[in-house]
Amino acid sequence: xxxxxxxxxxxxxxxxxxxxxxxxxxxxxxxxxxxxxxxxxxxxxxxxxxxxxxxxxxxxxxxxxxxxxxxxxxxxxxxxxxxxxxxxxxxxxxxxxxxxxxxxxxxxxxxxxxxxxxxxxxxxxxxxxxxxxxxxxxxxxxxxxxxxxxxxxxxxxxxxxxxxxxxxxxxxxxxxxxxxxxxxxxxxxxxxxxxxxxxxxxxxxxxxxxxxxxxxxxxxxxxxxxxxxxxxxxxxxxxxxxxxxxxxxxxxxxxxxxxxxxxxxxxxxxxxxxxxxxxxxxxxxxxxxxxxxxxxxxxxxxxxxxxxxxxx
Amino acid sequence: xxxxxxxxxxxxxxxxxxxxxxxxxxxxxxxxxxxxxxxxxxxxxxxxxxxxxxxxxxxxxxxxxxxxxxxxxxxxxxxxxxxxxxxxxxxxxxxxxxxxxxxxxxxxxxxxxxxxxxxxxxxxxxxxxxxxxxxxxxxxxxxxxxxxxxxxxxxxxxxxxxxxxxxxxxxxxxxxxxxxxxxxxxxxxxxxxxxxxxxxxxxxxxxxxxxxxxxxxxxxxxxxxxxxxxxxxxxxxxxxxxxxxxxxxxxxxxxxxxxxxxxxxxxxxxxxxxxxxxxxxxxxxxxxxxxxxxxxxxxxxxxxxxxxxxxxxxxxxxxxx
Numbered sequence: 001x002x003x004x005x006x007x008x009x010x011x012x013x014x015x016x017x018x019x020x021x022x023x024x025x026x027x028x029x030x031x032x033x034x035x036x037x038x039x040x041x042x043x044x045x046x047x048x049x050x051x052x053x054x055x056x057x058x059x060x061x062x063x064x065x066x067x068x069x070x071x072x073x074x075x076x077x078x079x080x081x082x083x084x085x086x087x088x089x090x091x092x093x094x095x096x097x098x099x100x101x102x103x104x105x106x107x108x109x110x111x112x113x114x115x116x117x118x119x120x121x122x123x124x125x126x127x128x129x130x131x132x133x134x135x136x137x138x139x140x141x142x143x144x145x146x147x148x149x150x151x152x153x154x155x156x157x158x159x160x161x162x163x164x165x166x167x168x169x170x171x172x173x174x175x176x177x178x179x180x181x182x183x184x185x186x187x188x189x190x191x192x193x194x195x196x197x198x199x200x201x202x203x204x205x206x207x208x209x210x211x212x213x214x215x216x217x218x219x220x221x222x223x224x225x226x227x228x229x230x231x232x233x234x235x236x237x238x239x240x241x242x243x244x245x246x247x248x249x250x251x252x253x254x255x256x257x258x259x260x261x262x263x264x265x266x267x268x269x270x271x272x273x274x275x276x277x278x279x280x281x282x283x284x285x286x287x288x289x290x291x292x293x294x295x296x297x298x299x300x301x302x303x304x305x306x307x308x309x310x311x312x
Numbered sequence: 313x314x315x316x317x318x319x320x321x322x323x324x325x326x327x328x329x330x331x332x333x334x335x336x337x338x339x340x341x342x343x344x345x346x347x348x349x350x351x352x353x354x355x356x357x358x359x360x361x362x363x364x365x366x367x368x369x370x371x372x373x374x375x376x377x378x379x380x381x382x383x384x385x386x387x388x389x390x391x392x393x394x395x396x397x398x399x400x401x402x403x404x405x406x407x408x409x410x411x412x413x414x415x416x417x418x419x420x421x422x423x424x425x426x427x428x429x430x431x432x433x434x435x436x437x438x439x440x441x442x443x444x445x446x447x448x449x450x451x452x453x454x455x456x457x458x459x460x461x462x463x464x465x466x467x468x469x470x471x472x473x474x475x476x477x478x479x480x481x482x483x484x485x486x487x488x489x490x491x492x493x494x495x496x497x498x499x500x501x502x503x504x505x506x507x508x509x510x511x512x513x514x515x516x517x518x519x520x521x522x523x524x525x526x527x528x529x530x531x532x533x534x535x536x537x538x539x540x541x542x543x544x545x546x547x548x549x550x551x552x553x554x555x556x557x558x559x560x561x562x563x564x565x566x567x568x569x570x571x572x573x574x575x576x577x578x579x580x581x582x583x584x585x586x587x588x589x590x591x592x593x594x595x596x597x598x599x600x601x602x603x604x605x606x607x608x609x610x611x612x613x614x615x616x617x618x619x620x621x622x623x624x625x626x627x628x629x630x631x632x633x
Contacts, residue, residue: 257469267458275453
């Protein structure tokens with residue numbers, strides 16, 4: 001059976017096994033390295049907070065209320081005299097947990113929905129397609145609020161809501177990609193060689209969609225941190241006693257006109273972390289997309305800089 | 313075209329039905345119980361059971377779901393079991409705040425996104441273009457709460473020119489004050505949505521700049537800007553119509569947070585209060601109305617896209633073949 005030569009719309013075949021090298025290329029990518037650095041700092045702050053914080057983050061001090069940033073309190077203190085930096089470090093734990101668990105949940109949900117929704121029998125496939133279309137209309141916040149109406153608010157509600165809504169989104173993005181890879185010649189070849197269906201899925205199809213997948217994961221992490229901030233502010237996220245960044249924003253609401261600086265820190269923490277995940281997503285897209293890999297770890301500006309400095 | 317319309321509307325109907333079933337199941341199968349909430353923590357089990365019977369909560373789930381659906385077809389969204397007021401009346405009243413808020417936010421977002429996005433694409437190698445891009449990426453990472461708090465700190469704290477809390481009791485009978493109280497909230501959502509939208513406008517414009525027909529127009533003697541305006545922008549506009557559908561969901565989410573922050577009596581705030589009260593029957597109707605709005609707007613945008621974009625007809629022919 002002769003097939004017409006490859007259609008021009010087909011994407012470049014996944015020939016070169018780049019799995020080992022994209023991590024290194026990411027580290028050499030300027031924004032990739034910087035955003036990874038920021039994320040590492042947040043994780044480190046969360047880890048260090050278990051053994052050390054500048055002050056006890058929950059001890060109130062009536063004589064140290066609303067202190068401006070100084071050598072003693074690097075980011076100042078809040079309404080009851082708690083050290084802001086210490087609380088931010090404690091809040092980083094919530095952020096790290098929410099981002100990690102919610103992203104993992106979304107990854108599993110998304111992959112299962114996409115794979116089952118592509119390869120399963122028609123009676124399973126069609127309902128999944130409808131389900132994905134409908135769930136897209138439920139924003140994370142709405143899912144979280146429904147769960148909160150039943151269970152009451154908690155960090156778990158945030159995680160489940162982000163996991164479901166972003167899992168559906170990942171499935172929606174992944175499905176056409178999987179279909180495209182599944183239709184390519186090397187998958188046909190593998191099938192002709194007698195590779196089992198799970199084997200084809202695991203060895204050939206899933207690696208083919210990895211670039212799109214990890215970019216989506218990075219964006220999911222960013223969205224989960226934003227969702228945590230919003231939901232904690234509304235009172236459906238972290239419990240009121242905790243030091244999550246969203247709770248800290250909610251607490252400062254009353255004092256925003258009197259002490260605007262106190263509002264700046266938690267908001268800045270959220271923004272910088274979210275930005276880091278966004279930029280990581282962009283960098284990952286450049287580094288992992290086989291069609292974009294003309295990237296050799298340097299960019300034009302860097303090369304110009306090198307020529308100015310002279311040859312090494 | 314007729315076939316497309318029928319299929320699309322049928323899809324919308326099925327989507328609404330599935331959404332209503334999912335909302336109902338999420339809110340009923342899970343353990344929270346309205347009867348327990350109404351009776352209070354001190355109530356005897358008998359009292360709770362009596363309330364449950366009077367509300368019809370002891371009947372089979374399918375019967376309850378059927379009753380709710382039948383009510384929806386009569387535009388009856390049920391009554392709040394906590395306050396006893398009909399949900400539909402309250403919802404229409406609250407929409408008078410939320411709808412103008414969403415419209416104003418979208419307008420501000422568009423006002424930011426379109427000129428700056430096109431500029432960022434035209435000047436994508438210059439400093440200004442890059443600065444716009446960097447700013448938009450940063451603004452898209454800002455949580456809505458924080459943007460709102462900063463707006464309050466700047467415009468009502470420091471400059472003291474705009475109100476930060478509440479909505480006039482007279483409502484739209486006092487249009488000037490009503491508008492002023494919506495301005496800061498709308499600016500908050502508009503800035504962030506505008507930043508998100510800007511990235512779409514920029515990449516759509518960039519791809520239009522590289523499109524063959526725009527290059528041909530430029531080769532025929534038009535300047536690059538002119539070629540973009542006369543030949544490229546219509547295509548950009550079309551691709552953005554479909555993006556707007558996705559932004560509606562973001563507007564709803566923004567409205568919930570912002571209404572809480574600025575104490576606006578809108579649908580979002582109502583939902584937050586009802587979720588806090590665990591008024592499940594009310595929450596279920598409200599969530600369905602919000603989802604329905606998102607789904608219906610999506611369908612309308614899809615259909616409009618199909619009508620105004622002649623290329624879609626070709627796609628349809630390809631897909632049917």
